[in-house]
Amino acid sequence: MAAVTGALALSALAVPAAQADDHMPNLASLVPSTSKATPFAAAGPTDEGEGDTKITSVTVNGGKNIVVGTTVKKSFTVSVTATDPEGIYDAYPVLWHGSDPDTADGALVPEGLDQEFVGDCTNSSATTATCKVTLTADPAVDLYSNILAGTWKVWVGAIGNDGDYVIRDAYKTAKVQRASKLTVNASPEPVTKGKTITVTGKLSRANWEDHKYHGYTNQPVKLQFRKKGSDTYSTVKTITSNSTGELKTTVKAATDGYFRYSFAGTTTTPAVNATGDFVDVR
Template sequence: MRIRATVAAVTGAVALSALAVPAAQAADPLPDLSSLVPSTSKAAPFAAAAPADESEGDTKIKSVTVNGGKNIVVGTTVKKSFTVSVTATDPKGIYDAFPVLWHGPDAEHADGGIEPTTMDNEKVGKCTHSSATTATCKVTLVADPQTNIYGNILAGTWKVWAAAIGKDGDYVIREAYKTTKVQRASKLTVNASPEPVKKGKTITVTGKLSRANWDDLKYHGYTNQSVKLQFRKKNSNTYTTVKTIKSNSTGALKTTVKASTDGYFRYSFAGTTTTPAVNATGDFVDVK
């Protein structure tokens, strides 16, 4: 059984002690927010929930962007690096901001997390100041099927915990500012035969829909899924749907069509909450 790589998140008391800098100390160097980032632990389950919504003063989070607005797709071997940007504002300016991704029905029962990567002696966020009061801080996170993406249970919707601190020590924490999706990578193949084929004869189109299994780090067939068979003529750039079929108990696809003209056949899968959309590379058929 694979060892779960889980997250020991900071408690509310730890977060507040690190963030809440008295106004009298505002002239002193502020703390490195990396001290707030949940640390990875292979020895214990998710130990404590991230702090609930907290704030002091007038620091505000304006927006959070995860992976450029795209879903995070993870396979079985390759680490997926992506950026998260936190834009925050404070009348005295922003000192730093950062996010953490977490999974679970609620913070009290979270079962996974993805934390920012850090360099020694560096702040978590790399902040760009658009004005004296507003900054966008970017961090890099890594979804790794060998560590923090430990099983299929983690596929689907994740929540984004975000924090920001002003130069005057004001701060804000949002337990679940927004959501994003972490998905199991998908693959789709197609083969149309025979090639070449006489016009009017039957073409058999086979293929397979599969997706990453984070429990055993292999790809398995994605069963009972609707998949479109599509065709585009030789000199066209547009695919049209011929029919829709379902993958069988092993993810295999098979159907037949009549040969009409030269062109490319492909299968197309629209995706689900846990698995991204994917198109097979078109297979050319020469019709005589």
């Protein structure tokens, strides 16, 4: 047992510089040199354990996907619930991306790397505790490539008051997505009943490589309408974004109301609705 906090025993997750293009930190350098608790083994995020400590649940970002834009760092909480007959001392998560921990090409770690890597734990009983840790996803540092959008694994460890521990390299998965934007414009305004309304817009998403938004191409997008005085949108038709993410279609004017575009989302990109554009039909 090396004298490191087992909650961040990630030396096996060191990312090759060629893969990370010098943007991804070597996680071995993030392992603290001291621990205030009985340490975990420093062998890295592989399934292992000793004794009767168990992880019973892990919740990432309140169960929601982690959506990151082009400039603003995203902070989110991961809660780990664990149990041990002697009580829980600490539990700790890290998100990593790739097919194998030894060749992972990305990791999301806590804020304040100069601080101790311990969870904020609350006991629900003498044997069970839930520990919360705030992780960060910085598009300027952590998300250096668009290939990182999609499914990430959750490495998690827990340690009991008696030194028993458990480590799981991929306890569950979570999605880290490129933020999306969607616009709409219906014209002319006002319009005569029965005349043609042209509805344009654009679907775009964050590019983590140049930190700009670019059109999301060849995606199905619904045109929806909400009658004035109603709270419910109904789908009029589905169209596909073009090679630059632009949207354009026509409908006949029937009654006052709001038009919007609605995108259902993909694994890498979240769902988004445009703000409705009101059309006065006369």
